[in-house]
Amino acid sequence: MPTQPEFGRRMRELRLRAGMSQAELAGPGLSASYVSLLEGGKRVPSPEVVAELAERLGVAPRSLHAEDTGAPKQEAGDEIAGSAGRYAPGRIDLMELLFRARKEEEEGAFDAAAEQLTAVLDRHGDGPPDDMLWEVRWSLARVHGRNGRVDESRLLLRQLLDDPYTRSSTERRERVARHLAELSLRNGDLVAGLRFAQLAWTLAEPRQEASVAVRAGTVLVNACAWSGHRRWGREVADALVARISDEVPWRQRSAAYRESARLGLLTDDYAQARTWFERALEQIDPRQDINAWAEAQYYLAIAEFLVDQGLDEQVDERVARARPVIEVLGHTSMLVHLAVLEGHLALGRGQHDRARLMADAAVDAGAWPATHEVGVNLLWTARIYRALGDTSTAAAVYRRAGELCEQGGAMHFCASAWRELAELPAAQPLMDAADGTRRPGRNPAS
Structure with missing residues (x-):
């Protein structure tokens, strides 16, 4: 107790x-x-x-x-006072300002929190690096990230990564590198995301605490998936799954299985992807994370569709469960993923009008900050138009997909977009209009 x-x-x-x-x-x-x-x-x-x-x-x-924790016990209110327990008057004032800013953050008043933290740095930021000023910068970077000020958050995090106090601790270096990776991946900088994710994994993987390694490894697998590093990503995914245990929180277990499974889709190992998506779904309580539950449902539907073992009815049931949740959540990325999936499902059944409807929905849904994800989804959408024989629309979508993939750093997918665009005049529909037979190349996850 x-x-x-x-x-x-x-x-x-x-x-x-x-x-x-x-x-x-x-x-x-x-x-x-x-x-x-x-x-x-x-x-x-x-x-x-x-x-x-x-x-x-x-x-x-x-x-x-x-x-x-291995840390000395501290008096109440001193969790950031540092191992030396310094109580100079200026330091006590600094603690009070920091706690006040964190309270503003807790209440969702991000502008007020940023103002408080900025005032602290303006007053004390020129002092020597220590634990408390580090916490102030870390809090401000986090607040900016949550408030949509991506450039400010990125700048602060990069400064923290070079801070002597950060470099003195593997745990702090891993934490900053992982947040930099996550920030970059969410906002369309796949190259930086991959670099920082690799650093976080390198720092976390040797540590005994499995949850730390699993969290960092999940980010790296995600970066590998979008950047096209399939072999490397699969090696990390295998190591990541091997570290999963009951000591790892369920949210992290689920995320690790989902990202590893997506790697399975990209490496054409559909059976393994299906197994990992099933495990991901087993970890999720939809009452606590309906977003992850819906995502796992439609990705598992993709895997079951690709396994191609007469699972069409089961796939339809999963999509039917996920669709209303995704529509209520209104997340653009999830809406596009679902539309692309349903478009390819329709192609596989010869339902060409529905396939076009879903492709149009994916294109019209709009963009989101993760530019590489937008580009890759447009690539998959262009394949639907190509399969329908609409070469003019396919060409326009391929071109946009190539541009966004290049902009976001997803060079593997960028090359695929331009190659398929070049081949477009000679391309034949991937589905036979008469019997709806599935042909190679229709994998919506490759």
Whole structure:
């Protein structure tokens, strides 16, 4: 049974490190007010609650016990005071300002939080590097990232990566590199995303804590998938899956299986992809992460479609489950993924009018910051138009796909787009209009 106030301090520290508010940490069975009481040392959680909190924070349960961290115990309110426990008046003021800014962040007031943190740096930023100023910069980078200020977040994170205080800790280097990779991948810089993901994996993989390695490895597999590094990605995916255990939080287990499975699709190992997508789906409670549940459903539908073992009815059921959720969520990327999938499913059944409808929906859905993803989805969409014999539309979509893939750094897919565009005048429909027979080249994931 954890003791207080050590548990509450450690819980708050891990929550802030994860960039979560009390409301975000709360969920089914746990209210934001209860989370606040736990952090304030006014409640002692049961072992079941400890396990659930650890899973949501992405750490092993033992990480919530201050005595297990190897760090000296600190007095209340001193979780960022540093190993030296310095209490100079200026330092106490700095702590107060930082906590005030983090409270603004927890409440979703990102502009106010950024203003507070910027004021701290303006006042104290010229001092020597230490743990507290590092936390201020880290918090500001996180706030900018959550508020859509990508350039400011990226600049701060790169400065942190070169900071002496960051370089003195493998854990801090891995954390900054992984966030840089995730930020880059979400915002269309695949080259930087791949570079930082590789650094994070190199730092995390040798560590004993499986959750750290799994989290970093998942980002690298994602980067490999979009950049076309299939062999390398598969090697990392195999190592990643081997590290998955019950100590790894379910969200991380699910994400690791999903990204590894996508690599299986790209390397034409459809049976393995299907197995990994099934495992991903087993990890997800849709009441806690409906977004991941819907994504796993439609990707598993792709894998089952490609296995081609008479699973059409099962594929239709999965798509029918995922579609209303995705439409309610309204995420552009998921809507496009689903439209492309349904377009290829329609092609496989000779339903050409529906295939065109889905292709048009994918093109008209718009773009999102991950430029490489937009380009690759347009490549798959161009293949639908090509299969339908609409060479003029296919040519325009291929051209746009090539441009966006090049812009985002997905050079493998960029080469495919320009090659298929060059071959377009001689291309034949991939589906026979009479019998709807599937022919090579219609893999929507390759």
